[in-house]
Amino acid sequence: MEGIKEGVAEKESSGCIDLCLGEAAVDLTGDIHQLPCCIKYNGPCSVSHYFKPNHTGIEVDGLKVEEAFFRGRKLQGTTIHLPEGYSGFVLGKRSSDTAKPTGISKGNMIGWETNAKFQEITFWNHDNLPSQDDAYVRSFHWLAVSRALHKPATAEDLRAAYLPLKQELCTSEK
Numbered sequence: 001m002e003g004i005k006e007g008v009a010e011k012e013s014s015g016c017i018d019l020c021l022g023e024a025a026v027d028l029t030g031d032i033h034q035l036p037c038c039i040k041y042n043g044p045c046s047v048s049h050y051f052k053p054n055h056t057g058i059e060v061d062g063l064k065v066e067e068a069f070f071r072g073r074k075l076q077g078t079t080i081h082l083p084e085g086y087s088g089f090v091l092g093k094r095s096s097d098t099a100k101p102t103g104i105s106k107g108n109m110i111g112w113e114t115n116a117k118f119q120e121i122t123f124w125n126h127d128n129l130p131s132q133d134d135a136y137v138r139s140f141h142w143l144a145v146s147r148a149l150h151k152p153a154t155a156e157d158l159r160a161a162y163l164p165l166k167q168e169l170c171t172s173e174k
Contacts, residue, residue, distance in 0.1 A: 026116040028090065033077075034123040034136065035070065053077070053122070061132040066122065077124035080136075083143050090116035 033051075053068040056076075063078040082088060094111030123136045130137070 025114050028116045028118045029120055030079075030118075032088065032090075032118045032121045034121055036075070036124055036126050037070070058129070060129050063130050063132070063137075065129055068124065070124075073126060075124040075126060076129050077122050078130040079120050079122045080140065081120045082118075083140060086143065088118040088121060089114050090118070 051068060051070060053066045056065045056067050058065040060078075063080075066077050066079070068075045068077070091112045092115040094113045123130065123134070125134070132138075
């Protein structure tokens with residue numbers, strides 16, 4: 001990735017993100033939930049007191065189904081592990097007094113820092129069981145497609161692709 005210096009990803013006008021886990025960074029694996037609603041509140045709340053997911057014992061498409069209720073509505077979800085080599089991050093704005101010099105002019109500096117990291121996420125549906133056909137699950141397939149598209153081709157890969165093509169061309173000319 002262009003512009004990565006000492007754990008900092010830089011963008012021209014959007015600032016920087018410090019991907020180094022600080023001392024305050026927490027591992028939230030098992031505590032990240034993607035709810036099918038918008039919550040217009042940004043502050044402290046004892047979520048674990050009200051939101052209590054339970055395992056149902058049901059398995060659909062190889063996904064273990066959990067059940068929870070949010071404001072009286074039944075939610076059904078499953079936990080997905082992030083693919084190998086990927087991590088999720090919770091970012092927060094860096095206070096101006098803790099900003100590290102990164103070679104970016106102060107005018108462009110929007111300081112973001114890593115507050116927490118996670119390796120799995122639980123996504124929830126309102127009216128149906130989670131499955132491999134859910135858009136959220138399918139979105140993770142793009143990571144494998146992206147890796148395949150951007151993987152450098154070796155000489156062996158090119159030979160392996162060329163030989164069958166060459167044979168097909170030779171047989172079609174006859």
